[in-house]
């Protein structure tokens with residue numbers, strides 16, 4: 001099973017910027033992102049999230065989000081997706097960074113989730 | 123009572139009109155405790171609903187609610203999109219079994235609560251739905267009671283949504299989603315009258 005990461009943020013620049021930070025320590029982990037509404041306004045878009053799921057070459061996805069509607073739209077999208085999706089209510093930057101670094105090191109999912117647990121903030 | 127397709131269509135039309143008329147006000151309510159976009163989000167969504175229904179006239183209640191849900195889910199862009207979208211999606215599923223109004227709305231409320239995780243008292247649209255549904259079921263719902271339910275969100279401290287990040291500071295403001303849900307139920311009363 002290979003794992004990828006999906007970042008969802010209200011702001012396009014935030015969604016595009018965070019993968020740069022992650023990719024620095026996880027160059028082999030597939031990371032895609034969905035930021036802003038369909039018109040690139042501040043908000044989230046189910047369509048963009050579905051695209052980020054489909055564009056990610058991994059079979060199973062770990063997803064991280066910023067606030068509010070990002071989670072609800074992530075859940076809606078994961079109900080429509082064929083890939084298994086894991087959603088974490090954790091501090092966005094720290095937990096995505098942690099997951100990326102651990103995936104790169106070949107750490108198994110339960111161990112990664114144990115590492116993420118104390119970062120739960122929402 | 124059973125909800126007929128023409129009543130439900132009327133309901134959505136009236137709701138769309140009310141949203142359009144009050145979009146600036148709804149966004150003003152969303153200013154002190156949110157990001158000032160609730161009215162514009164909802165207006166964009168209801169416009170998409172109108173376009174969708176004009177393009178393809180739904181054959182039945184389930185179809186009407188499904189098209190409404192998809193338009194709201196894909197076009198709103200804020201929390202109210204997946205929330206109202208899920209409400210209509212659940213009504214669409216329920217409409218396959220029954221067109222009884224109270225059971226449709228009960229399914230909708232369960233969907234909103236599942237999607238957003240809010241309970242009564244969290245200062246969200248859920249407060250209005252929780253107050254209104256039993257009154258509607260008993261046939262005692264009036265516009266005044268809807269206003270009361272909306273107004274009752276004012277003193278609450280928000281536990282969900284953007285306003286929750288303000289803590290105590292969220293007190294003293296009407297929740298914008300509660301207000302738009304108030305419009306939804308007033309439109310319903312008019313449509314089934």
Ligand SMILES: Nc1ncnc2c1ncn2[C@@H]1O[C@H](COP(=O)(O)OP(=O)(O)OP(=O)(O)O)[C@@H](O)[C@H]1O
Nearest residue numbers: 068069160200201202238240246247282283298299
């Ligand atoms: N978790 C929730 N459960 C129920 N209702 C909620 C929840 N979060 C927000 N709401 C409702 O949604 C309304 C805000 O809708 P709006 O369209 O402004 O979305 P938003 O909060 O700006 O979205 P975003 O999360 O993208 O910032 C609130 O007034 C509240 O009634």
Ligand SMILES: [Mg+2]
Nearest residue numbers: 156157159160
């Ligand atoms: Mg808002």
